[in-house]
Amino acid sequence: MDWKKQYRKAITFSYDDGIEQDLPLLQILRDYGLKGTFNLNTGLDYNHGTWQYGDLCVHRLNLEEHKKDYAGQEIAVHGRLHQNLTELSVAEIQEELGQDAAEITRIFGTRPVGMAYAYGVYQERVLEEVRKLGLRYGRGVVSTHRFDLQADLLQFQPTCHHDDPQLFQLAEQFLNSDPTEPQIFYIWGHSYELEGKNHWDYLKRFCEKISGREDVFYGTNREVLLGV
Template identity: 40%
Template sequence: MVKIIKLFHGGNKKAFTLSYDDGITQDKKLVDIFNKYKLKATFNLNSGLQGEEGSFVINDLLIKRMNREEITHLYDGHEIAIHGLNHLSLIDIPKELMVKEVLEDKINHESMYGYPIRGMAYPYGTYNETVFQVLEALGVEYSRTVNNHREFRLPSNFLEWNPTAHHNDPDLMELAKRFVQGESLGMELFYLWGHSYEFDLDNNWNVIEELCEHISNKDNIWYATNIQIVDYLNAVHSLKFSADFTSVFNPTAISTWIELSGTKIEIKPGETKKL
């Protein structure tokens, strides 16, 4: 009996990714923590609200958005995604304004960072089928929701990408320990999200520090941005197997990995591998 299991980059069964919103000053401290532990994150920004005019107050705490100069290189090594030009709920506005919110935000950030912006997080977590149609037409390949499932499953629809947990989950460390220590039968993904200002609101920066320390530097976990996860999953799901499973062809530009009867195998871009 042939047993083939698809694996993440590097032959890992587990992957970990992070997603943080709004481009506010607390991101500076958060990026330092992520870089300290060599983790990869996606930051969802609102180009129409950059600068002090986009600041807001929660529970007497002034939340300051950073200006263009502050964020140009802050997120180097991580991914930039969009969060709506002016952070409007996309289901509550006309389709024409929805297009403007997404497209102008995409154009602005592509101009600033110099690469195609392909991901998003839904402002206020709202979306519907019309939103899906607009995002697909505008080249947005994935978008994160706020619907935590507290599991390690892969997304079935990248435009409705439900995360594992918010960092204020009371069982966050239990989830992390289960992810790190558990035996994986197949690919598992831990997806954490939030807003960095919440650590000041709750006075609990220790939560993210402890989480990052516990989950980082593991040989069996791939640490990736959201778009790296998307690209890899698309690639590994594109593998073409012969009918008798004696060969496999990788038609993509990304190296992929599988496990065949307990042996990890890399299939390089454009390679036909004998199994």
């Protein structure tokens, strides 16, 4: 659906890496009727790609066991092994992205149409391969603090990270605005940050604030960026 026919404001979330804490995050999004996109590394699992975030040992989910948990949300590419794409050969980029897209299609039954760049980095030859794979948007990590539509969706940048000191101020500005052109509030992050920083209540307060507005469309990245 093209939300712009009915709305001038849309909110979407983007969460990376398919971490254990996606489960409580998914529950919060469901509770508040919010939507987003989860960018997953299908070559990693509970015991592979583990690392330490402060006191928290970060584990990825065994995705096959959690298909239903992600229901209603979009699944997108984040690289099979979470590699820095700018350090790979063209053949390696094709493998890293192509195999992730194929595995997502196999596990979730839907072919992904977008991605988030691991570490937020890319270069022209990466974009070329992303295009060839038929992915239609790619997200970086540079906060724009803006809501305008962006022309180059393969180099899309978020409004802000969920830990941004201006998060609530931006929400206020967005919710109170009456724009003449379509606007998107795009928030990204990692669910382990919510656990590691004990920010669950903070996120719930944010979701409480932005949810349930009749003049806002709540959709996945695909719905909001591509209108499909």
